[in-house]
Amino acid sequence: MPRFEVIRPLRAALSEDKALFNAIKNIFGFYPGNIFLYKLALRHRSVAKELSNGAKVSNERLEYLGDAILSAVVADHLFKTFPLKDEGFLTEMRSRIVSRAQLNNLSQKLGIVNLIQTSPDTNNVYRSIKGDAFEALVGAVYLDQGYEFTRKVLIEKVIRLHFDLEQLENNNTNYKSRLIEWAQREKVSVEFVTLNEVGHGYTKQYVVEVLLDKKASGKGRDYSIKGAEQNAAMKALMQVEEQKTA
Secondary structure (H helix, E strand, O other), rough: OOHHHHHHHHHHHHHHHHHHHHHHHHOOOOOOHHHHHHHHHOOOOOEEEEEEOOEOOHHHHHHHHHHHHHHHHHHHHHHHOOOOHHHHHHHHHHHOOOHHHHHHHHHHHOOOHHHOOOOOOHHHOOOOOHHHHHHHHHHHHHHHHHHHHHHHHHHHHHHHHOOOOOHHHHHHOOOHHHHHHHHHHOOOOOOEEEEEEEEEHHHOEEEEEEEOOOOOEEEEOOOOHHHHHHHHHHHHHHHHHHHHHO
């Protein structure tokens, strides 16, 4: 038995971070090497630690790294799983897997949401906090264990256990993509216009309207422009369906 397989459980049992060691083991199937990385991955910017030089430390850098690693692993896995599918299909499937909604749900299922350090009422403002923490943890695993180890963990412990690729293939919740595809078939022009920004700072929301042949057909609001576009597209698609059945 490799020496680290004996030392890490012992270190976890004796550590003041025993609960976090065990949580990572339950989620990803291994004991961390550098527990600091995982603690940092779970520190939201609302409770960022300020250093002596004034810099604030949170999980944002790890989130950036984890996002890139996750995207690469998912792209590689889909490429090998669907050898006859084209680039458009692979891109769309990857988008569905790594979407903020999917990662938020995944974080909830894995129990990561219970480990995140945030300020009170943070979830009312930062709607992507759960998914962001998952990506930050992926970044932590990568720095702690390397790419190949991270790839195996994501495929075995995340993708194969928590994603039904066949169901995901047949369930298109990308309303903007669906609206654009419909517009192309019907030869209708489609345009997304940002009308307004409501609120300030972290509470700011965007209001987006979708125009079909220059006619207002749906309005959406969200904390991100992409989210607002999705909401507007959903309403436009509902309007299109209603017109079909009228």
